[in-house]
């Protein structure tokens with residue numbers, strides 16, 4: 001199993017995979033769009049690995065009616081270091097292109113899966129935290145709720161859509177690029 | 189080869205998915221549809237702008253003695269906004285907060301006459317709107333990012349800048365000629381000394397765009413006549429300007445009769461570049477703190493052109509080669525030639541002088557007289573994209589379309605009733621659009637549901653795209669549009685919120701910065717307004733309460749921290765006769781003395797949210813011991 005080195009083709013796939021991961025830093029990874037009769041143009045929370053964008057002030061101003069805590073970069077410490085983790089992951093992936101060993105590739109893929117799972121858990125945790133820790137003194141009483149990571153939800157006069165961002169698609173593509181060498185160089 | 193197929197397809201799948209999710213496939217703006225030929229639409233369809241679409245033009249109509257500007261959309265003729273300029277307006281807190289109180293000075297009203305849009309190369313640039321106050325001799329500038337008044341200046345030595353504002357080709361100057369002659373400094377002087385002591389002073393006003401400040405560059409002490417309408421030259425005549433005069437008889441009473449005696453009055457033709465040079469050369473007198481050109485002493489650059497008596501409008505053709513004027517009592521319009529005027533000036537060909545100003549020969553400057561049959565009372569001319577002229581006829585109540593290069597009458601349309609001015613789409617620029625002209629009628633009479641003996645004024649939209657001019661919409665309007673400007677909507681770029689200004693010492697953007705500071709008998713409040721509460725001091729037991737002692741001077745600085753389009757808050761204190769507004773992101777200040785002891789609720793006056801009714805607090809004034 002550790003005798004044969006991965007082909008040049010596989011190395012190139014791994015390099016591209018690392019580049020895609022770096023690339024993803026410049027794109028949003030996840031977003032939530034809010035639509036209401038008064039906001040037909042929509043309001044957005046756009047999550048990058050290192051920052052939040054969108055109409056946060058407006059969303060916070062509206063969310064206080066249901067007693068939701070404010071969205072701000074301070075409330076997401078992950079944003080301080082997430083991009084370094086991602087760069088680190090890219091570096092580990094890139095090393096795989098030179099190591100050219102299947103075992104190393106398995107290690108990278110495992111890391112990827114663990115990282116992805118932690119990411120999804122973290123996002124879900126944040127959504128649950130914001131949706132269920134509503135101030136009981138808020139003017140509008142609201143059943144606690146957990147918006148989905150992907151998909152539609154209705155809260156009062158707002159319909160929200162959660163979507164994966166371009167960055168996440170780059171990372172998914174990067175992951176697929178890591179699987180390809182395994183499939184390509186499977187034992188015939 | 190086959191090897192990299194999966195790689196590429198994996199990548200492609202990712203990119204494709206991203207594209208599907210994030211690409212913007214929404215249809216583009218439908219503005220092209222609005223430009224399609226109007227010919228097979230009914231009149232109702234021509235003026236109907238369905239929800240979701242916007243009008244094609246802004247109409248900036250002067251509000252006359254309301255002291256306001258009225259903003260309409262064309263072709264729907266819907267009233268969009270009233271912008272206070274010279275008069276207080278409790279709806280927007282104008283004249284109540286410190287900034288607008290200072291702008292209005294000690295005055296409570298104004299008579300807003302001719303508005304003028306700022307220009308670049310003779311075309312509207314959509315940045316600013318200037319206006320004059322005939323009632324209290326002032327000039328104002330309105331910013332078109334926010335549609336708010338930014339500066340107002342008093343114009344000394346002048347009384348009633350009527351025919352202005354009109355701006356030069358690149359907004360170098362706005363000229364303010366005066367309707368009433370008064371002695372310099374408005375000093376007392378017997379009317380028996382009218383001809384000797386009184387003057388019709390014209391002011392050259394400059395605008396400092398960076399600081400949004402108006403300034404008087406110089407003045408010209410013209411003869412004691414009344415100056416009516418005016419226009420700046422264009423292209424070949426760009427350095428020149430023209431304005432009409434009446435009462436060259438210098439009558440001092442019963443002007444209706446006494447100012448209508450002479451067969452001819454004058455158009456003043458002047459070269460503002462030459463006047464500017466005079467000022468640079470020190471060829472002026474310093475009077476009442478102003479640089480004053482006395483034409484009989486500081487000669488040159490100003491000429492008189494005889495014109496049919498009691499003229500109102502004088503308008504420069506889009507090509508800048510001619511100016512058109514007409515006596516408002518005479519049936520004919522006269523087309524004058526700038527080129528001929530320049531030649532006569534060059535040759536020193538004058539028929540005499542009045543008050544030291546050379547008079548050109550009517551015959552040598554006149555190109556043609558135009559006399560549409562039975563048309564009476566020509567007042568004001570606008571132009572279309574082909575250079576055709578449209579003149580309002582006050583007495584015969586119609587608009588006449590005619591060709592300035594041949595004098596031929598092309599069309600006429602009755603309007604209801606008595607149009608003063610008219611405004612065509614960008615109709616006084618170097619590049620008019622054609623399409624629409626609006627008659628600004630002085631008398632509505634029986635046009636609308638009756639509201640008693642007095643009625644609103646009336647604006648009528650006329651379609652210029654068809655074979656014949658046709659009135660396609662009528663809209664009532666408050667007193668009283670004198671003139672208006674119609675600008676293509678896409679030239680106006682408004683802001684939707686005020687950005688944070690961290691350098692503003694009165695602004696607070698977060699709750700923990702709110703505070704009430706006491707300094708002797710002064711109370712300074714740094715508060716915020718947000719949906720749906722006031723916070724004057726976040727650390728107080730009741731953050732929405734201001735408590736002072738009777739006689740304290742209160743300075744309230746209020747910042748609206750809802751950075752969200754159209755979420756405007758108001759602030760009023762019951763029985764304290766004050767109300768201000770804070771637009772999204774704006775910080776506004778009001779100062780007042782707590783001269784009434786007692787308990788006074790305060791509240792948000794501009795409906796802002798579902799819990800707007802709850803946006804209240806208390807202003808408590810402890811009585812003096």
Ligand SMILES: [Cu+2]
Nearest residue numbers: 757792796803
């Ligand atoms: Cu409010």
